[in-house]
Amino acid sequence: MGMHNQQRRAAKAKARRRRRAPAGHQGAGSAAHAAWPWTGAPPADPDRTEDDRIADDIADAVGSLAAGTPQTAAAPLQRLLDRGAPAALRVATCHQLSAMLEARIDDAWTRGWRPVDLHNLTGRNLNESAKLVVADAMAAQLAAFATATIAPAWAEQLRTMGASRWWRASDDFVTARSGTDGFERTVRSAVDVAALLAMLPTIERLDPLPGTARPQRPEPSDQVDPRILERVRRLLAQAESTPYEAEADTFTAAAQSLMARHSLDVAMLSVSADRPADQAGPVRLWVERPYEQEKIQLLHVVAEANRCRAVWTSDLGFATVIGHRPDLAAVEAIFTSLLLQATRAMVGEGRQVTSSGRSRTRSFRRSFLFSYATRIGERLQAATDSETASVLEEHDANPSGDTDASRALVRVLAKRSAEVDAVVDELFPQLVSKASSFTPDLYGWSAGQRAADAATLSGAKSTLAKPSS
Template sequence: MTGPTGFDTALAAAVGGGGREHDVDAAASVLAASGADGDAAAARAAARIVRESAARGWTVPDLVRMTGRELTPRHQRLAEAVLPEGRGPAAFAAAERLDRFSAAAAFVEVLCLCARLPRLPDLPRAQAVAAAGDRPASKMLGRIRALLAKAESTGFPEEAEALSAKAQQLMAAHSIDEALLGDAGGTGGYGPGARRIGVDRPYEGAKALLLDAVAAANRCEAVWASEFGFSTVVGHAADLDAVELLYTSLLVQADRALHRGRSRSRDYRESFLIAYAAEIRERLAAAAATEVAARPDEALLPALAARDLAVRRTRERLFPTTSTTRLKGRDSEGWQAGRTTARTADL
């Protein structure tokens, strides 16, 4: 059976069969033979699967990331082209110069993968202590982003260090101000939330370790879901923003240093990143302690303790059972290079 109805039936069979090759080929054959009507039916199917995935906790960026993780770069490009707006594969086939069947098969494989993803826990949304109209929080984050972008792009280490140090200072001050405002005005309605941050291959264990270090320094807790390529970070709104911004910046700096290194072996790169994360953890913890010590307000420590407790309880509610993963560096040269790079990384 061909046509839109035939494709829906064939796609359901492919999803129900776990994406078996002959089911995928059957659905792709129906789609390829259906022409423009089939592409419209494919677009409706894509939109439906995106909606169903959202109901299970998966955003479109999550789906695109998982497609690249589990399938191929071409599948990921296809997901980027069709999933955000619920489109069929015809335009993608033309752009990639694919025959109809090949494009249809890749499309069916993407939809099968998305449809089989399990339900994720619902995440609470963190709220800022004051509304955006009450204080310039968005302007503060804009300044932090601009400083980190300049620090990543400049070719002068002294300038990069000054820019990133200022960004870190603004992050810490913004977080402390949030804590004091929340303590003064009560914490009702302004508790911690959670955010999923992608942890991409390769060396995802070491990258998750770096994210955990950044999260801990910013009074957050991170739980890594290795099978899905992301960590869930639990914390208050200002702290979650700081974690995402700083983690991204430190990854850029680490990647730049890795490309300057002499060795290209996997053990070297993984050892580099593990050591880099360990050293960054120490530097960030020291910087956070210094910023707190510089504030004379007697209400600060109780306010921070209350926020820490709220974060821990939220993490325990979302993830009552967790396990510990240990990573081991196997290349001494990579380990030393990672520690050295972290000591000069711009925070």
């Protein structure tokens, strides 16, 4: 064999390996898409194997979808589906899709995404079939790491979404999923998920990467008392289930007071020299469509009343709440309960129309939720201030003679507030505050105020926006 022929064959083999390799993070106009600048069937090449053609079609379909040109993805996607007849080619297609998805999941971790984030983003943009595929991909990718080296919250997130390695060890997850949901449906979902993952921007990392987490023994002051949290949840559940407003208000107010008192107790623990203070940190909460901005306003006022701050990443659909552990627990529980109560009251108002018969339901509901959030914020802040004043009075009246206790609590609360602000500045150095601008519907605003008064209180480039006060 001549030297030139050897070099040509080596170059072709290298190109085939490059096409077969799982792609990393690739956006519009990426190298994966550039591998197929044409449409229709590829030109004949005797050195290209069927595996090469599968890899090229996957890259072409995924690249076209990621580039926002789904029409050019139709031909390579159809070729992938047509290969489903011979069993061997079906397995090869599924295997390559599995490898690509695992590689993209791995890349997503480095970009700050967690299992719950990828699951929510997929549900927000695709469908239930795609959510199953992304859950399988995450379970497969994380199975390579020892449990102790994965952030504890991730295991709980996987359990919540039902993600686990349910397939045989000899299979890959796309092959297994195609056996239960059908080859065509699974391939289409896998390609859609791969394209979505190809467009992921980098976001704030909240947890250590898989394989790098280390077990930590939390200090007593780091912990939210599980007994108190369970009592709060029971009170909120009673508040949500009762048809009587006065009874619901009693349950919710009790839950709010319980969490506020617990937070103050935890803060006081840090005054003792042998109890180090817990550090402020972030949690990420996803907000479902529609009326996201109005729901975020509710989250904002709940966070502020509990000495936290909320930052909304509007183009992706989630908010990051920064605070100390007991305060974050209160925000999550109370916001979830109040959002449920607000939605139920809003829907109960029914469809709204003008005197001429035109629908004004959307403007009514936006106004309803903004008004609800404004009034709830006032009630929550009043409850927090009342509980704080009560604790300070108790310390001042304590006959044991610790006259500095109340002043120490004030200093600790100020210090914790500064810590929250510091974490916000660190995570979001380019934070932009945006005030909402819309013309309120007066009927919706009044209805929202009434609902808030009746509610139980216990109960790429990202544009970051903090909702207006």
